[in-house]
Amino acid sequence: MDVILAPSSVGISELKVNPNAVIEAAEGMPVAVLNRNKPVAYLLPAAAWEAICDRLEDIELKEVAEQRLADGKAAVEVRLDDL
Template sequence: MQLILSNYTASISELKKSPTELLKKAGNEAIAILNHNTPSAYLVPSETYEKLMEMLDDYMLYREVKERLDNDSDYIEVSLNEL
């Protein structure tokens, strides 16, 4: 059985019937959309999705910075006035 990563669930039929009502009930939480009692998608409010994308972007930037700092390449010192 597949893990459902949401406190709210709805069938595809319920989603077709009243998507706005589902979003109202869930508030800012994701809704697992079930197909034969198995999650087939997650309906995520736009505010939550935007926060997730920002977190992902920050994480990817962190990984790039860490990789460059760990690399034993020569560093070039630059003052703020030179920028």
């Protein structure tokens, strides 16, 4: 049995018939798209996708910062006003 990671789901056939109705019924929450009762995709509101992308970018930048701190070079102090 596949885990569905969304509060609601919709069959792919139903989604094809009226995607706007599915989006409106979701009320801003993710929707699992099912094909033969198995999740094949997730439909997310644009704001949720943008937040996920921002979070992933923050994680990547944190990793870069940690690598740079671990390289043994002395840190350089910078004031935001100087930038």
